[in-house]
Amino acid sequence: GQQLNQSPQSMFIQEGEDVSMNCTSSSIFNTWLWYKQDPGEGPVLLIALYKAGELTSNGRLTAQFGITRKDSFLNISASIPSDVGIYFCAGSRNNDMRFGAGTRLTVKP
Amino acid sequence: DTEVTQTPKHLVMGMTNKKSLKCEQHMGHRAMYWYKQKAKKPPELMFVYSYEKLSINESVPSRFSPECPNSSLLNLHLHALQPEDSALYLCASTTAGGWNTEAFFGQGTRLTVV
Numbered sequence: 262g263q264q265l266n267q268s269p270q271s272m273f274i275q276e277g278e279d280v281s282m283n284c285t286s287s288s289i290f291n292t293w294l295w296y297k298q299d300p301g302e303g304p305v306l307l308i309a310l311y312k313a314g315e316l317t318s319n320g321r322l323t324a325q326f327g328i329t330r331k332d333s334f335l336n337i338s339a340s341i342p343s344d345v346g347i348y349f350c351a352g353s354r355n356n357d358m359r360f361g362a363g364t365r366l367t368v369k370p
Numbered sequence: 371d372t373e374v375t376q377t378p379k380h381l382v383m384g385m386t387n388k389k390s391l392k393c394e395q396h397m398g399h400r401a402m403y404w405y406k407q408k409a410k411k412p413p414e415l416m417f418v419y420s421y422e423k424l425s426i427n428e429s430v431p432s433r434f435s436p437e438c439p440n441s442s443l444l445n446l447h448l449h450a451l452q453p454e455d456s457a458l459y460l461c462a463s464t465t466a467g468g469w470n471t472e473a474f475f476g477q478g479t480r481l482t483v484v
Binding site: 292302306351357362 | 472
């Protein structure tokens with residue numbers, strides 16, 4: 262299956278700071294998705310992207326679908342303590358959906 | 371309604387037991403997925419059903435047997451599992467086809483094999 266490289270692996274930030282994480286792949290995808298997962302729970306969809314170059318926001322979250330269709334980034338602005346968790350990117354094409362390794366975010370009050 | 375419902379939430383089974391995990395969605399999605407997730411790892415694709423037909427099988431051992439009895443239901447039958455099969459099993463659904471849209475996950479079944 263396709264391999265997704267997600268970075269950084271972990272981040273420790275102060276409350277109020279902005280955060281950026283990204284995913285790259287050697288394969289193209291038709292859809293990029295960003296999820297947040299809390300311990301013991303299923304991933305929760307944050308943002309879905311469908312077009313190359315698309316920039317989409319959801320509150321303090323902004324994500325972009327790369328022009329080459331092989332990458333995507335997620336930005337979180339003005340972080341708050343409840344942003345703590347693991348963020349996963351996922352790429353999807355022809356019903357095949359794969360995940361990056363995740364970015365573990367810690368927010369210090 | 372963007373809900374995917376998985377049952378049971380927790381399951382403990384012996385290596386000789388037979389059990390089933392269930393997943394249900396009523397969003398009209400025609401692609402349904404099973405993922406396995408170990409601690410501190412990403413979800414790992416196991417099976418994909420598209421229009422109730424198995425379209426992807428990631429070389430999963432035969433002790434895991436998926437079934438899609440209709441467009442809303444997805445089962446995962448378990449038999450003769452090993453302790454290393456203990457994990458969070460996640461179900462997801464999305465629109466089927468070359469261009470998938472939003473994919474929603476259930477809360478998962480925490481499986482422990484003893």
